[in-house]
Amino acid sequence: MAPIDSDDSTTAGEGEGLRAGRRRAARYVVPVAVMGVAAATIGLVPALADSGDPDLPKVTAEQLIEKIAASDVQQLSGTVKISTDLGLPDLGGLESGLMSGMSGGPGSGPGGDEQGSAADPSAKLTELVTGTHTLRVAADGPDRQKLSLLENAAEYSLIHDGKDVWGYDSKSNEVYHSTASGSPEQRAKEVPATPKDLTDQALKAVDDTTSVTVDGTAQVAGRDAYRLVVKPKQDGSTVGAVTVAVDAQTGMPLKFTLTPSSGGAAVVDAGFTQVTFARPDASTFDFTPPAGAKVTEGDEAAKAPEHGRAAEDGLAQQMGGLEVIGEGWNSIATFDTGGQGLPTASAGGDLGGFLGSLGDQVKGDFGSGTVFKTRLVNALITDDGKVYAGAVTKDALVKAADAAQ
Structure with missing residues (x-):
């Protein structure tokens, strides 16, 4: 320290x-x-x-x-x-x-x-x-x-x-x-x-x-x-x-x-x-x-194969490239889902529209995406499947995504 x-x-x-x-x-x-x-x-x-x-x-x-x-x-x-x-x-x-x-x-x-x-x-x-x-x-x-x-x-x-x-x-x-x-x-x-x-x-x-x-x-x-x-x-x-x-x-x-x-x-x-x-x-x-x-x-x-364990293993494999960028309280975790962004309202029907309504649509040098916010942790999911998350503001997430380009 x-x-x-x-x-x-x-x-x-x-x-x-x-x-x-x-x-x-x-x-x-x-x-x-x-x-x-x-x-x-x-x-x-x-x-x-x-x-x-x-x-x-x-x-x-x-x-x-x-x-x-x-x-x-x-x-x-x-x-x-x-x-x-x-x-x-x-x-x-x-x-x-x-x-x-x-x-x-x-x-x-x-x-x-x-x-x-x-x-x-x-x-x-x-x-x-x-x-x-x-x-x-x-x-x-x-x-x-x-x-x-x-x-x-x-x-x-x-x-x-x-x-x-x-x-x-x-x-x-x-x-x-x-x-x-x-x-x-x-x-x-x-x-x-x-x-x-x-x-x-x-x-x-x-x-x-x-x-x-x-x-x-x-x-x-x-x-x-x-x-x-x-x-x-x-x-x-x-x-x-x-x-x-x-x-x-x-x-x-x-x-x-x-x-x-x-x-x-x-x-x-x-x-x-x-x-x-x-x-x-x-x-x-x-x-x-x-x-x-x-x-x-x-x-x-x-020891037995079951759905929950398979889901956990899949998520762990998906996050295998997890990186942390930034320092201190502004650290942001980022990983690539492999192109699996959120479904759009047109492609995902009601699900896409519902998920989109819960977040803020943002654009930047990285392209476009959706920011999901809480009072503490925010997450940006880009349309091409990259995730940026941390106890930081929406603007900080967009800057991080832009800098990664």
Whole structure:
């Protein structure tokens, strides 16, 4: 990572410690969640009211980043509220189904079907990328974690206990079982679910295109915290600022807020409404499939050829030429679909007209295409099948496409 803006001076000796702290911070990574045709980094956050500004010792941005990197919380339990507003049009649940289907897991069919299970975590947890959700989380070291997604009159739980990983959907009474080394659980981790997950990704993005400062204190979930503010220095990014409430005692992020450069409410909001760092009761991680529940063995399903896996492999092959152009917050992912642009209104009939109505038609040296916009991630699909996507403005995408000619 490159220099961080701060109002405090840093001596040469402190600089060495700072660089070490930056290297520790850089090891944290959260995989991206896929939205539409683009790989999009999604931030999450709840609109939690802060209760006062505690009087805490002054720290620099560098020291606070080092504190986050050194944080090693092993035991906790609490409640996290997540709200995401990407500004997508209301498609009657289609966007949620799209996200689930693109996870590529064996249970990617809505509600679960003969191709998979409604309890498959790689499909179920993609629901977190839209709307408002409440989670209960618990952890006891690296081998025991539990996450429960609370729904209307139902609950979905993902339990990791030693070598076993269980997913249980109470609504359908379906169970998904796999081992900790199975790929479905790795795919489930692609959806960041806690403020720490999101902060890890934000710190990874810190470089010389970024301003990082400490902006006072706050109290979140009854705990004293510092406010860390991360902002792009460059024009053209859709990210306005990332604000993280960092627990003053443990260094663990308690709240993560991402606001857009266009202003208005947060794109996403994720934070603890209640948290304790005591060891959870061992029974928290116990699970036995309920009587009559349908149990899907994920390790076996992952070996069998199925439609979801074939679709995933096809997309991966199609994106084999994925490149990243630009730097910092203005980075843009681009790949060539091989001439498979969007269907036109004439060629694609109703489908072509519908897709075209969701985007803005643009022209440039590259030719013509359609820009699909959210409050955070935008994507340009050219008529000849090239894709440009990133957390950048429409103008930045057109410039990138022109420059590639």
